[in-house]
Amino acid sequence: MTETAQTIHDMLQRLELFSSCSDDFLTKISSAAHLTTKPKGHMLFIHEDQADYFYLVKSGWVKIFRETLDGDQAIVDIFTNGHILGETSIFQDDIYPYSAETVEPSELVQLPLSMLKDEIETNPKFAMAMLSSMARYRKQQDQELEHRTLQNAPQRIGCFLLRLTDQSQSGGPVRIHLPYDKTLVASRLGMQPETFSRALKKLKQETGIEVKGSTIETDSLDRLVRYSCAACTSEFPCKDLETESG
Amino acid sequence: MTETAQTIHDMLQRLELFSSCSDDFLTKISSAAHLTTKPKGHMLFIHEDQADYFYLVKSGWVKIFRETLDGDQAIVDIFTNGHILGETSIFQDDIYPYSAETVEPSELVQLPLSMLKDEIETNPKFAMAMLSSMARYRKQQDQELEHRTLQNAPQRIGCFLLRLTDQSQSGGPVRIHLPYDKTLVASRLGMQPETFSRALKKLKQETGIEVKGSTIETDSLDRLVRYSCAACTSEFPCKDLETESG
DNA sequence: CGAGGGTTTGAAGTGCATCAAATAGTGTGG
């Protein structure tokens, strides 16, 4: 096994999704994989293209989105370390259900869908893991839709910030760093950059957070939680929605 | 096998999701099932309750939703004939991820989740069918989110109407009947009843549809398609998103 | 007929989008 293949093997092994896979399988798929570095703005694949590969993000950020004929974009999600994308095309006649583009310089692993398909069909435990992962993602998307319906712009930002924190350590001061530029955060939350800017200011007034560039600080998350989670159907530590696959 | 069990068996057999299941399995789960008739407004289960059963709708309509502490509801989806619901709780620690309530008098089949879980674990083909079903539903939800972002109220109504039509027969006059009351359609589309009423009027002006109570008629779908699908990332016959499971 | 829900209409307010312009930040070459 080459050194790169070994690296990929180790990465996959650390993912919960692949925890039920044999070492044999991981070795085989790692050998067929490619690890590449892509600059910001690189298109991984395009909506409705023939799908032969899925991707694992090693570092950086990748947005998945669809667009209308006149160029309007709807951002579906934005992924980083340890997330996989494009794998659902297996169940969609091998057609990518969205486009994917790097939004930061990123390291990506390209993996063949055919082997994934094989593994699902032959390893029931893996199929189950895949189902769990899909169900979790689905719940997350349900919640996204709910947020668009019930929360206003400042609340959506607050909720987004909360999901960036390590929610295990409650109480005490917290520093949050926005992972990509504000324009992108805005579209991720379904609002215009101008709205984002104003909404963040409002959130600052309402909850006493400190905003310096892309760093946000607060003495305690309490006020943020009270303000943001008021219009949500989930209780605060809503972190159990974490997913690996997309 | 009792007569009821036979009826249920036949219903399940007609669902694509169960097409890879043995007759044995269908017989077994049918015998453990209950067919009931519920009036409008009956709660099937509540968000975060312990989940032991999933449901198949035989007739009528069931809404699935979540609500905030102050009673604000977010409708996740509304299901009818041949749709199943509550089955994803298998992958969510046997906790229902939403509440479910009949919105019309409905015939429902209650089925044990334990047997479904068994079947997934022992029948790879069924696991695959389940995955396909989840992927399809997921794509549908993605599109829902997109619609909320890119389409305005009249367009969302137009799109909803189009999905109620038999899109195989293009051209020619069409009659569409709203399946449940307008207030519910409104919340299904994420708008207020008043907005729905006004938006429908606007849609009438823009596309020349005829509205009589809950019946809508038009000489041809062309104008409706042109108007509604303008702000969408999918081409018109977008019916391939049909799902059985929820 | 009268009660009560569903639906429509009107008037007023709010939130977000849009357009335009100013400002802050970042990286470049000199």
Next chain:
DNA sequence: CCACACTATTTGATGCACTTCAAACCCTCG
């Protein structure tokens, strides 16, 4: 290290879409 170019972000002004509150209307059904 500075000036410039270019992009990201903020701010202001205005408009539109949707919501909210209130009231009328319309059905259906007892």
